[in-house]
Amino acid sequence: xxxxxxxxxxxxxxxxxxxxxxxxxxxxxxxxxxxxxxxxxxxxxxxxxxxxxxxxxxxxxxxxxxxxxxxxxxxxxxxxxxxxxxxxxxxxxxxxxxxxxxxxxxxxxxxxxxxxxxxxxx
Amino acid sequence: xxxxxxxxxxxxxxxxxxxxxxxxxxxxxxxxxxxxxxxxxxxxxxxxxxxxxxxxxxxxxxxxxxxxxxxxxxxxxxxxxxxxxxxxxxxxxxxxxxxxxxxxxxxxxxxxxxxxxxxxxxxxxxxxxxxxxxxxxxxxxxxxxxxxxxxxxxxxxxxxxxxxxxxxxxxxxxxxxxxxxxxxxxxxxxxxxxxxxxxxxxxxxxxxxxxxxxxxxxxxxxxxxxxxxxxxxxxxxxxxxxxxxxxxxxxxxxxxxxxxxxxxxxxxxxxxxxxxxxxxxxxxxxxxxxxxxxxxxxxxxxxxxxxxxxxxxxxxxxxxxxxxxxxxxxxxxxxxxxxxxxxxxxxxxxxxxxxxxxxxxxxxxxxxxxxxxxxxxxxxxxxxxxxxxxxxxxxxxxxxxxxxxxxxxxxxxxxxxxxxxxxxxxxxxxxxxxxxxxxxxxxxxxxxxxxxxxxxxxxxxxxxxxxxxxxxxxxxxxxxxxxxxxxxxxxxxxxxxxxxxxxxxxxxxxxxxxxxxxxxxxxxxxxxxxxxxxxxxxxxxxxxxxxxxxxxxxxxxxxxxxxxxxxxxxxxxxxxxxxxxxxxxxxxxxxxxxxxxxxxxxxxxxxxxxxxxxxxxxxxxxxxxxxxxxxxxxxxxxxxxxxxxxxxxxxxxxxxxxxxxxxxxxxxxxxxxxxxxxxxxxxxxxxxxxxxxxxxxxxxxxxxxxxxxxxxxxxxxxxxxxxxxxxxxxxxxxxxxxxxxxxxxxxxxxxxxxxxxxxxxxxxxxxxxxxxxxxxxxxxxxxxxxxxxxxxxxxxxxxxxxxxxxxxxxxxxxxxxxxxxxxxxxxxxxxxxxxxxxxxxxxx
Numbered sequence: 001x002x003x004x005x006x007x008x009x010x011x012x013x014x015x016x017x018x019x020x021x022x023x024x025x026x027x028x029x030x031x032x033x034x035x036x037x038x039x040x041x042x043x044x045x046x047x048x049x050x051x052x053x054x055x056x057x058x059x060x061x062x063x064x065x066x067x068x069x070x071x072x073x074x075x076x077x078x079x080x081x082x083x084x085x086x087x088x089x090x091x092x093x094x095x096x097x098x099x100x101x102x103x104x105x106x107x108x109x110x111x112x113x114x115x116x117x118x119x120x121x122x
Numbered sequence: 123x124x125x126x127x128x129x130x131x132x133x134x135x136x137x138x139x140x141x142x143x144x145x146x147x148x149x150x151x152x153x154x155x156x157x158x159x160x161x162x163x164x165x166x167x168x169x170x171x172x173x174x175x176x177x178x179x180x181x182x183x184x185x186x187x188x189x190x191x192x193x194x195x196x197x198x199x200x201x202x203x204x205x206x207x208x209x210x211x212x213x214x215x216x217x218x219x220x221x222x223x224x225x226x227x228x229x230x231x232x233x234x235x236x237x238x239x240x241x242x243x244x245x246x247x248x249x250x251x252x253x254x255x256x257x258x259x260x261x262x263x264x265x266x267x268x269x270x271x272x273x274x275x276x277x278x279x280x281x282x283x284x285x286x287x288x289x290x291x292x293x294x295x296x297x298x299x300x301x302x303x304x305x306x307x308x309x310x311x312x313x314x315x316x317x318x319x320x321x322x323x324x325x326x327x328x329x330x331x332x333x334x335x336x337x338x339x340x341x342x343x344x345x346x347x348x349x350x351x352x353x354x355x356x357x358x359x360x361x362x363x364x365x366x367x368x369x370x371x372x373x374x375x376x377x378x379x380x381x382x383x384x385x386x387x388x389x390x391x392x393x394x395x396x397x398x399x400x401x402x403x404x405x406x407x408x409x410x411x412x413x414x415x416x417x418x419x420x421x422x423x424x425x426x427x428x429x430x431x432x433x434x435x436x437x438x439x440x441x442x443x444x445x446x447x448x449x450x451x452x453x454x455x456x457x458x459x460x461x462x463x464x465x466x467x468x469x470x471x472x473x474x475x476x477x478x479x480x481x482x483x484x485x486x487x488x489x490x491x492x493x494x495x496x497x498x499x500x501x502x503x504x505x506x507x508x509x510x511x512x513x514x515x516x517x518x519x520x521x522x523x524x525x526x527x528x529x530x531x532x533x534x535x536x537x538x539x540x541x542x543x544x545x546x547x548x549x550x551x552x553x554x555x556x557x558x559x560x561x562x563x564x565x566x567x568x569x570x571x572x573x574x575x576x577x578x579x580x581x582x583x584x585x586x587x588x589x590x591x592x593x594x595x596x597x598x599x600x601x602x603x604x605x606x607x608x609x610x611x612x613x614x615x616x617x618x619x620x621x622x623x624x625x626x627x628x629x630x631x632x633x634x635x636x637x638x639x640x641x642x643x644x645x646x647x648x649x650x651x652x653x654x655x656x657x658x659x660x661x662x663x664x665x666x667x668x669x670x671x672x673x674x675x676x677x678x679x680x681x682x683x684x685x686x687x688x689x690x691x692x693x694x695x696x697x698x699x700x701x702x703x704x705x706x707x708x709x710x711x712x713x714x715x716x717x718x719x720x721x722x723x724x725x726x727x728x729x730x731x732x733x734x735x736x737x738x739x740x741x742x743x744x745x746x747x748x749x750x751x752x753x754x755x756x757x758x759x760x761x762x763x764x765x766x767x768x769x770x771x772x773x774x775x776x777x778x779x780x781x782x783x784x785x786x787x788x789x790x791x792x793x794x795x796x797x798x799x800x801x802x803x804x805x806x807x808x809x810x811x812x813x814x815x816x817x818x819x820x821x822x823x824x825x826x827x828x829x830x831x832x833x834x835x836x837x838x839x840x841x842x843x844x845x846x847x848x849x850x851x852x853x854x855x856x857x858x859x860x861x862x863x864x865x866x867x868x869x870x871x872x873x874x875x876x877x878x879x880x881x882x883x884x885x886x887x888x889x890x891x892x893x894x895x896x897x898x899x900x901x902x903x904x905x906x907x908x909x910x911x912x913x914x915x916x917x918x919x920x921x922x923x924x925x926x927x928x929x930x931x932x933x934x935x936x937x938x939x940x941x942x943x944x945x946x947x948x949x950x951x952x953x954x955x956x957x958x959x960x961x962x963x964x965x966x
Contacts, residue, residue: 023853025849025852025881025885026889027849027853056856056877056878056881057878058878058881058882058885058931058934059885059930059931059934060885063930088870088871088874089874089878091871091874091878091938092878092934092937092938095933095934095937095938096930096933096934
């Protein structure tokens with residue numbers, strides 16, 4: 001992945017946190033998708049995409065999130081996205097209706113892997 | 123002999139009335155004068171008479187009458203007749219006898235003159251026939267008349283008895299004949315004196331001597347009792363020989379006069395003897411003298427004339443010969459000169475041909491000529507060499523020449539030829555290049571120029587042309603073109619349009635050098651919004667330097683985009699050169715400029731230091747952070763870097779040594795000159811041009827690369843950006859947008875919304891209309907009061923949406939902005955967006 005955006009992966013028990021730092025646009029979106037896909041182990045039930053440190057995300061980045069959600073759902077992972085309430089990128093996520101496919105939270109969820117993944121919307 | 127006839131001044135034969143004065147008074151006067159002369163001469167001669175009183179041994183009036191008839195014409199007869207009558211009347215027995223005698227005395231000279239005229243006498247008596255005519259026709263012949271009439275009258279009138287008739291007749295006849303013979307030539311000779319004047323003094327003395335001698339001798343002889351009359355004859359000969367008639371006639375007159383006088387007086391030899399004896403002696407003497415003198419004179423004259431004519435002829439002949447000879451020698455000289463000139467011309471021609479051949483050989487230019495009427499083709503020696511043959515190795519023909527052309531180019535050559543011959547007017551054919559194959563198989567590239575001329579009937583007459591072997595030139599040209607193309611392609615096609623940064627560059631190739639240099643520069647927009655600036659010089663020239671430069675530039679771009687520091691970039695480049703480009707050396711300055719802070723960080727590998735020009739136009743060199751060139755032996759690859767900043771209004775100038783290094787000028791001096799030439803010129807292009815003008819005079823010794831950079835504040839009202847239509851351009855674009863949005867006091871969320879909307883529009887422009895790596899996107903932002911207006915344009919057509927993301931992008935734009943319009947036309951697509959700032963409204 002380029003200098004533009006960076007991916008950090010943290011695994012804490014059954015939760016895998018993918019922190020996306022920097023910017024995501026069409027120049028690194030596909031790269032990010034590939035990296036994210038590879039970073040998630042099969043045996044974690046929960047994946048949290050942390051966008052707290054993401055300073056720029058456009059429709060290409062949203063597309064990554066949609067694609068990621070779809071892929072992880074297919075692998076039976078529970079996926080959620082965390083965006084702080086005051087993050088400027090929140091407007092884009094709302095406009096694109098990301099919350100219709102994955103729960104978009106303002107804060108990191110408690111480390112509870114039992115939370116059901118019932119909001120899957122194929 | 124027409125010429126002789128023309129030049130000879132010949133007196134015409136004496137003609138009747140030739141000298142007669144005009145008018146009757148004149149004629150009357152001349153007749154009276156003639157009569158008086160005749161009378162006086164008669165009276166004088168009568169005193170010399172031997173018989174009675176009227177028969178004299180010498181009767182001059184007859185000679186006078188003959189000459190008068192000859193010169194004055196027939197009409198003078200009355201003068202003669204009257205004078206003769208007057209002379210004879212007193213001595214005749216009766217007037218009738220006198221009249222008869224006078225008639226005889228008139229008729230005889232008249233007949234004599236008529237006879238002389240009839241035989242064409244020349245009064246000059248310069249021919250033998252004239253002398254003979256006077257002697258036989260005038261003197262002896264005609265005087266038979268007067269003698270017969272006179273003697274007959276004497277007898278008839280009873281003046282003498284009949285038995286004396288014969289002696290009287292003889293005396294009369296000889297007297298008259300002598301009169302004619304002695305006097306007539308003398309009188310005629312007087313005319314000669316009249317015509318020809320100007321005798322030399324020697325001749326005059328000679329003449330005087332002659333006559334004096336003759337007079338003395340004649341008198342002496344006349345008084346001597348001895349019969350020595352004949353001794354005067356040599357004098358006659360002398361006179362005739364030396365003076366012709368002019369001398370002979372007077373001499374004869376003189377000698378005869380003296381002798382006659384002596385005879386009449388009975389002096390000397392005439393003292394004794396009979397009358398008949400005296401008479402015979404005198405007449406014989408007179409006849410001899412007269413005859414000898416004027417016949418001899420006539421002969422001499424004739425001979426002289428003949429000699430004169432001969433001499434004249436000889437002189438003329440000589441003149442003609444001389445003339446002819448000189449003409450001949452002139453012609454000869456002319457011929458000789460012509461031969462010499464021709465030889466000289468031939469020599470010059472040979473020399474010139476030699477020079478031409480040599481020049482052709484040196485220039486590798488051959489020439490040829492094709493004469494259509496007899497279909498003859500001629501090649502110069504060099505033409506043969508160009509085609510791989512020895513000069514004149516084979517007889518050339520058009521077909522033979524065309525055979526050598528490679529098949530691929532043959533059609534073109536034939537077509538050109540046909541078109542040229544069909545043109546019908548004289549013209550130069552456009553130069554053409556074609557290939558031939560030499561007998562050894564080598565292929566050569568020839569460049570041909572030719573000209574065709576036509577005859578008056580419009581038929582092609584002659585074609586001439588030159589052929590140059592440009593194989594080497596083509597090879598060099600091709601190589602040069604490659605390296606130039608390589609270098610041009612390696613230099614940035616255009617400098618990036620970086621908001622807040624003004625850039626200008628110049629590349630000036632060396633004048634003389636056909637090979638390109640290794641100078642280069644580059645400006646890279648780094649992902650973090652900074653600007654990487656590089657300028658460098660690869661040692662050497664040509665294809666190799668250009669290719670090294672290209673590799674270095676690409677490597678630098680790659681390392682720069684990794685956000686490496688200048689020192690790190692140089693370190694990596696050095697290792698690259700060491701490993702991959704051994705034996706190459708390159709100088710380089712790499713500098714990172716932060717448009718937000720104005721700071722610069724640079725590192726220098728053996729390159730001339732960048733020049734910082736302040737707002738006041740003063741220059742100073744950034745001489746820090748200097749290390750040896752890339753690829754230098756023993757270099758560890760540890761580069762230091764230096765941090766500085768461009769002051770507000772300042773300019774950074776980077777250059778290669780071609781700008782400051784001149785032959786004979788030290789680098790220090792060159793650098794000082796550049797610093798002095800620096801100004802605070804607001805237009806960067808003009809600044810670059812000014813520096814080149816100030817430092818480069820005449821020939822450019824080495825390639826020159828020059829790059830100027832100046833930070834400028836972004837305008838709050840308007841920002842225009844043009845970025846390449848590629849995804850990598852988006853991040854630097856956002857940095858610039860952020861700076862601008864920060865400058866217009868937008869709230870963070872507003873700024874972010876605008877940023878994303880712009881990004882979406884640009885992403886669409888990048889993604890849709892172009893293939894990979896082509897085209898540009900224009901972003902125009904303006905701020906009026908609290909309204910931000912954005913136009914993002916491209917020059918392509920948006921492709922049909924390939925998925926949902928395009929639609930999602932538009933949806934995002936519409937969600938973030940107050941208004942979005944997409945204006946798609948054949949020239950391209952423009953997305954126009956508006957957003958009113960809340961904060962702006964309150965702040966304004």
